[in-house]
Amino acid sequence: MDLEAVKFLAPQITKAAAFLGAGLCMGIGAIGAAVGEGFVAGKACEAISRRPDVYNDLFRTMIVGQAISESTGIYSLVIAIILIFVA
Amino acid sequence: MPDTEFLVTVAAYLGAGYAVGMGALGPAVGPGYTAGLAQEGMSRQVMRQGAIFRMMVLGQALSQTAGVLALVIGFVLIFARGGGEGLDKAAALLGAGFSVGTAAVGVGIGNGLSTGMACAAAARHPKHFGGIQQAMLVGTAVSQSTGIYAFVISLLLILYS
Amino acid sequence: MREKIEPGLPVNLWGMDFDYGTVLVSVLCALILILISALVTRRLTLVPGKWQVVLEGVVGAFDGMAQEAFGEKRGRKFLPLIGTLFLFILLANVIGVVPVPRLEIGGEVYEDLNGNGHFDGGEPFTDAAWGEKGRRDGGFLLPAWEEPTKNLNVPVGLAIFFLLVAHVSAVRVRGVWSYLKSYGDPLFFMAPLNLVSKLAGAVSVSFRLFGNIFGGAVIMIVVSNLLASVGIPVALAGFFGLFVGVIQAFVFATLNMTYIALEVPETD
Numbered sequence: 001m002d003l004e005a006v007k008f009l010a011p012q013i014t015k016a017a018a019f020l021g022a023g024l025c026m027g028i029g030a031i032g033a034a035v036g037e038g039f040v041a042g043k044a045c046e047a048i049s050r051r052p053d054v055y056n057d058l059f060r061t062m063i064v065g066q067a068i069s070e071s072t073g074i075y076s077l078v079i080a081i082i083l084i085f086v087a
Numbered sequence: 088m089p090d091t092e093f094l095v096t097v098a099a100y101l102g103a104g105y106a107v108g109m110g111a112l113g114p115a116v117g118p119g120y121t122a123g124l125a126q127e128g129m130s131r132q133v134m135r136q137g138a139i140f141r142m143m144v145l146g147q148a149l150s151q152t153a154g155v156l157a158l159v160i161g162f163v164l165i166f167a168r169g170g171g172e173g174l175d176k177a178a179a180l181l182g183a184g185f186s187v188g189t190a191a192v193g194v195g196i197g198n199g200l201s202t203g204m205a206c207a208a209a210a211r212h213p214k215h216f217g218g219i220q221q222a223m224l225v226g227t228a229v230s231q232s233t234g235i236y237a238f239v240i241s242l243l244l245i246l247y248s
Numbered sequence: 249m250r251e252k253i254e255p256g257l258p259v260n261l262w263g264m265d266f267d268y269g270t271v272l273v274s275v276l277c278a279l280i281l282i283l284i285s286a287l288v289t290r291r292l293t294l295v296p297g298k299w300q301v302v303l304e305g306v307v308g309a310f311d312g313m314a315q316e317a318f319g320e321k322r323g324r325k326f327l328p329l330i331g332t333l334f335l336f337i338l339l340a341n342v343i344g345v346v347p348v349p350r351l352e353i354g355g356e357v358y359e360d361l362n363g364n365g366h367f368d369g370g371e372p373f374t375d376a377a378w379g380e381k382g383r384r385d386g387g388f389l390l391p392a393w394e395e396p397t398k399n400l401n402v403p404v405g406l407a408i409f410f411l412l413v414a415h416v417s418a419v420r421v422r423g424v425w426s427y428l429k430s431y432g433d434p435l436f437f438m439a440p441l442n443l444v445s446k447l448a449g450a451v452s453v454s455f456r457l458f459g460n461i462f463g464g465a466v467i468m469i470v471v472s473n474l475l476a477s478v479g480i481p482v483a484l485a486g487f488f489g490l491f492v493g494v495i496q497a498f499v500f501a502t503l504n505m506t507y508i509a510l511e512v513p514e515t516d
Contacts, residue, residue: 010093017097021104025161029111032195036119043123047130054133058126061140065122067495068147071460072111072154072195078463079107079161081470083100087165141313145506148499152452158459159451217316224510232441235448 022083029076036069091172098177102184103164106241109188110157117199118147124203128210135213139206142220146202149227153191153198153234160187160241168245179248183241190237198227269391270399277339277396281332307331313502317509326508329413333406334501337397341461341493344395345485351390395493397461403500407454410504411446418511427511446507453503460496464488 044062048055125143129136164180205223209216288299310331315323396402419427431439468488472481 014093014096018100021100025104025108028108032112032115036115039119040122043126047126051130069115069118072114074463075158076107076111155452155456159455
């Protein structure tokens with residue numbers, strides 16, 4: 001490989017890799033959060049249909065459960081943002 | 088020999104992206120399953136809602152351990168990977184990302200399955216709540232072991248390559 | 249041209265650097281908690297007032313959880329530790345939502361008199377407010393009002409402390425030999441795995457808290473820079489600061505309690 005070409009392209013390739021990494025990160029990370037939270041919402045609907053009188057508690061549980069599932073999605077977002085802007 | 092230090096950086100970023108990406112996949116599906124089964128259990132056993140809710144939160148947090156470990160490796164890869172150049176270091180950093188990221192998929196989903204079923208079981212037999220919780224804790228600790236192996240291997244790859 | 253704004257010295261005591269912003273806000277959280285507790289418990293009534301209901305709710309919930317985890321007698325002994333941990337982290341996470349501007353005090357302000365864009369020597373100084381007339385120089389920048397849990401040292405320090413609590417309690421309750429033997433079950437060669445698993449537990453519990461809170465702060469900064477709107481960052485601040493903060497405080501306290509309970513056996 002031509003030494004000059006490599007030296008010229010090196011910072012661009014690094015930036016390119018950072019962007020690729022950010023895309024991988026957020027893209028794959030979003031799958032899990034979406035699937036998990038969707039399952040929670042579906043089961044919440046079932047549970048509410050079974051006992052509509054406890055709607056408030058079930059709704060609150062759904063929100064909390066989805067928020068905890070979202071945590072790892074947030075981690076992905078943070079790393080993706082760091083890769084794009086800082087790295 | 089061309090200057091290959093940027094390859095190390097490239098590998099670090101790709102590794103970090105993969106690690107936290109895959110590391111968010113499993114530990115989100117698992118806790119989702121847990122919350123779903125916990126809700127079903129709560130609708131069946133309205134009297135014990137508080138206890139089931141706390142077991143759900145605990146189980147979700149435990150299932151996410153592998154995701155958090157992947158986040159740690161992501162931070163280390165981006166900010167604290169240490170100097171060094173060469174293709175072998177680049178490959179080691181890529182490997183570190185692959186290891187902890189892919190391991191988190193199985194650990195997250197598996198632990199999610201187990202804690203979800205623990206919540207459902209606690210709803211069905213509320214008298215045995217303590218025993219179920221104990222079994223859930225020990226079970227998640229054991230099934231997390233491969234995730235911890237992967238984390239240790241990632242650290243070794245980063246530090247000793 | 250002297251334009252440098254000193255960002256406020258990280259204090260160096262006994263050879264270690266302290267970020268005194270974090271330390272100040274942490275101490276402030278502790279003082280607020282002490283103040284609230286002292287005020288509310290001064291006049292405990294049987295039919296509780298508003299604040300008393302809230303505190304009783306927290307104490308009751310953690311009392312129940314501690315007794316489930318440790319058994320009756322020991323649960324009461326560990327309850328203050330876990331409850332205080334929860335309240336402290338809750339306050340620490342939420343306190344970042346309050347918008348406090350970053351102030352600078354002292355120093356001198358130089359005024360660009362001849363209008364050539366920079367300060368020549370000999371130009372007088374006024375006490376104009378910062379940014380109006382010229383540049384402030386040599387002042388003291390007060391630390392930013394940020395959640396102390398945003399600094400990695402705070403969650404890690406707390407996790408290390410509770411790791412020590414767990415293991416020292418285990419040794420005190422069981423005796424050294426039984427504690428060491430517990431690393432060997434269920435199978436003897438799993439001993440290093442058990443050790444790593446406990447350490448990984450402490451690491452994961454601290455990084456979970458740090459990741460959620462620090463991530464929230466990063467997202468706030470990025471969104472505020474990208475969006476020219478007031479409503480959306482405020483809503484986001486509410487979600488990250490309040491909602492995530494409360495949940496992560498609960499998870500941190502409960503998980504630490506569980507890790508302690510795993511070491512200390514229930515039968516006594």
